Amino acid sequence: MNPTATDIKVLSTHAVFEVLGALGPQFERASGHRLSCSYDPANAIKRRIDGGETFDVAVVTRPVIDGLKKQGKILAGTCVDLGRSGLGVSVRKGAHKPAIGTVEDFRRALLGAKSVVQSAEGTSGQYFVTLLERLGIAGDMRGKIRLGQSGRVAELVAGGEAELAVQQVSELLPVTGADYVGPFPPELQLYTVFSAGVAAACENRAAAQAFVDALAAPPAAALFSAKGLEPPR
Secondary structure, eight states, X not given: OOTTOOEEEEEEOGGGHHHHHHHHHHHHHHHOOEEEEEEOOHHHHHHHHHTTOOOSEEEEEHHHXXXXXXXXXXXXXXXXXXXXXXXEEEEETTSOOOOOSXXXXXXXXXXXXXXXXXXXXXXXXXXXXXXXXXXXXXXXXXXXEEEEOXXXXXXHHHXXXXXXXXXXXXXXXXXXXXXXXXXXXXXXXXXXXXXXXEXXXXXXXXXXXXXXXXXXXXXXXXXXXXXTOBOOO
């Protein structure tokens, strides 16, 4: 039994939900510390922190980590990149999978869909809005777009509320009732790097750092890869 065992409050993006779900119990058993994880889009987590919410470890996008570090809310020496995820498309389980391998295929698939669900405020959703403009189809898609709130938007596809789901690959893969179609074409792809850091106000920095170290350790790399996150570059 660890006499210095403590609770570690983790604020995390949904993109690493599956990884923390698998790695968390392993860390708790090995260290004796207890994890309390709360999930939200990275920008929502930043708002929570800016609003005064206390935490020990943040697992968010690199830009958010950098912003929190600049504000003095994350300890600079504790920040580490964990993995990156590209964007992809899912359909309801058993449904036709449209071709999306080229820019024209992707554009045609979007125009041919009755509805497309995207994240309301996640990085993927924000980028998708600009991508529709770039493809010249923002006007055509306006009546087809559905906004998924916090969490996995492919769940709306699984439930029949939308035809296509667009989000980070790591958030599409685990959804029961949905089939992963594939990644965005290379020319349209956006990779998001996810990073972790220890809060400057953390009362037990050693325990929090131990958790960040566990996330960044080589044994965790295979788990990140299995859950749809590539090694950071």
